[in-house]
Amino acid sequence: MTTTTNTAISSNSKNGNQDPGLYFIDVARQYSSPVGGETELEPTELNTVKCSGGFLVVSSDKLRVKYTNVNHHGHNVGVIQADRPAPEKRLVYYFEIYVKNAGAKGQIAIGFTNHSFNMRRQPGWEANSCGYHGDDGNLYRGSGTGEAFGPAFTTNDTVGAGINYASQEFFFTKNGAVVGAVYKDIKGLLLPTVAVHSQNEEYVAPLLTSQIEVNFGKKSFAFDLKARYPFFCFILIDFFSYFSSKEYERQEVMKQQMAADKISLPPIVSYELVRSYLLHNGYEETLKAFDVASKNTIPSIYIAQENGFGEQHIAYALAQRKAVRQLIRNGEIDSALSKLHEWYPQIVQDEKSATCFLLHSQKFIELVRAGALEEAVHYGRIELAKFFKLPGFDDLVRDCAALLAYEQPHQCSAGYLLEESQREIVADAVNGMILLTDPNVKDAQSCLRSHLERLLRQLTVCCLERRSLNGDQGEGFHLHRALNTSTAGRGPSANTLV
Incomplete structure (x- = not known):
């Protein structure tokens, strides 16, 4: 697959070897993949393979823990981690525990540890771990010496632990209220972890009813989250992603917005x-x-x-550009081609240019949209076949052809071609090529993207760089998704903003 780079499209000469229209081919290609990237797997249960097996019992649903030993030493702790690390490509990750019985000493802990953590020690007692302890309310971060943090917690308390990737902090809650937050000084993947270290827990049979069924969103966390299922010492555990932490996420977004609002x-x-x-x-x-x-x-x-x-240069041929854009947005590709042949024949002179490909492929798409499949096949054999073996076009040609294979092409993998956004991309490409015909233009980039579009590209780069400096942790930034969720419909030419 050929990829158009910024260097390639920034040629200062309209007579250079690189077709400026290839930039819009690359934009079109971006829509062939869903926005948002790959989905991260989340913790769903406790890892019974790697745990302090001799000191605890895990229920069959892998969501409840009971301490089974006698607390004589600091190394006979019942420790267990989640089956997967906390997801990182988001604003916040959070989980909760519900303490059914704190036992004789109340030595329960909740926190995060890495894969190599010693499964005989409380979270926070070893390096690369952090834990909030119930017996003294202290926070432990990599040593056996705790620091004053919050209140102790005991039987019938609900306690939560989370990671705020934006601020790089661990935070903890008790019964729905934030206890506090500390700097996240541990790098790498971290697993939600709980420890039990106190005898005399009582096993209550009624808890095996539907009260503790695994639930990812049907019930609320105590800390204003949508899913709730506890975990105890006897503990019921509840793992859920940041998508449920609506109130907390809203507050974090508001903090960022307030900081931005201060910039005048x-x-x-x-x-x-x-x-x-x-x-x-x-x-x-x-x-x-x-x-x-x-x-x-x-x-x-x-x-x-x-x-x-x-x-001066962006006011060039305003009336003609408006007319051609409207024709393309209406799906009237033949009329648009006719106007280009009349007004700007140099744009369509090279029949194998990127602009010609976009126009011919859009004509093909409009025929499919209208249900004129036989005409689409005939048109494709004449106009699209010539692009099939050309670098940079073959994958889009295949996507166009794929539309013919489905009774409902909107629902196939190439259905993105039938979206209004595809018409906008073609219109943007033609608009840019008309601007390039201005004899006074010296910079091709100024014709391909407006100042606003370049500013938003810079915003995207800055957000990606900031996330990179943050260890690639935190919510990913996708401009297309942000624009689509912040407006009822796609604004004009929003497709070329990234």
Whole structure:
């Protein structure tokens, strides 16, 4: 698969070897894969293979633990970890325990440990571990010496442990309230861990009813989460991802938003970005309405200055770009091609260019959309077959052809081609190529992406770099997903923002 890089599309010459339209081929290719990346596996039960087998008993559902030994030494602790590490590609991970019986000494602990942790010691007593202990309320981080942290916890208490990947902190809760948080100084994968170290627990048969059935979201955590099933010393355990921690996540997002709100930018900055975006993409009518509305909020002197600064090349052929874009967005590809042959024949002169491929493939897609399958087959043999063995096109040609194999092509793996976003990509490509015909243009990149789009690309890079510096932990940033969830519908040309 050929990938268009920033270096390749930033040629300063319109006569260079690299087809600038290949940038939009790469954008189209991004939509062939679901946004969001691979799904992480989450803890679902206790790991009975690796645990302090001689000191505890685990229930058949692997969600309950009972201490079975006599507490004479510090090394006869009943320790057990989750079956999988805490997921990292998210804002927060959290789990809870419910203490049915704390035993004679109340020596229960909850926290996180790594894969090599000594399964005869309380979490927090060894390196690469952190634990909140019930008998004294202390927090232990890598040594047998605890630090004052919070209240003790005992029978009938619900205690939780979590990781805030954004702030790189461990946090703990008791009965639905935050106890405190500490810096997460342990690197690598961490497993939710619980320890029991106190005799005389009582096993109560009624607890084997549906009260403790495994539940990932049907009930709430004590700490405002959607799923709840405890874990004790006798302990019922509940693992659940951050997607359920709505209130906590909301608070974290609000903190970040408040920090961003403190940054003050003059209105003219956003005005210029929005106006240049509309102008660049040929949204003439929206631009006129925007200018009228801006007169009430932006001083006229600034508007006059901004309208005259750096807009000459993106104002080029505005009416023609608007007309062609509208035709493509309406699915009228033949009419769009006709206008290009009339107004800008140089754009469609090379029949094997990226722009021609996008236009011909969109014509094919429109035929499939209309149910004209025989005509689509005929058109594909004439116009798409020539691209099949060309580097950078073959995979998209196959996706187009795949639409013919399904009674409901919208639901197949190539169904993304039938989305409105595909029309937008083609319209953006043609718009950019028209801008490139301006004899005064010196920078191809300025024709392919608006200032706003370049700014959002920079935002994406910064977010990815920040996550990299954070050990690749924390919620991933996907601009397409953020745009889709923050608006009811896709805004114009939102497809090329990344």
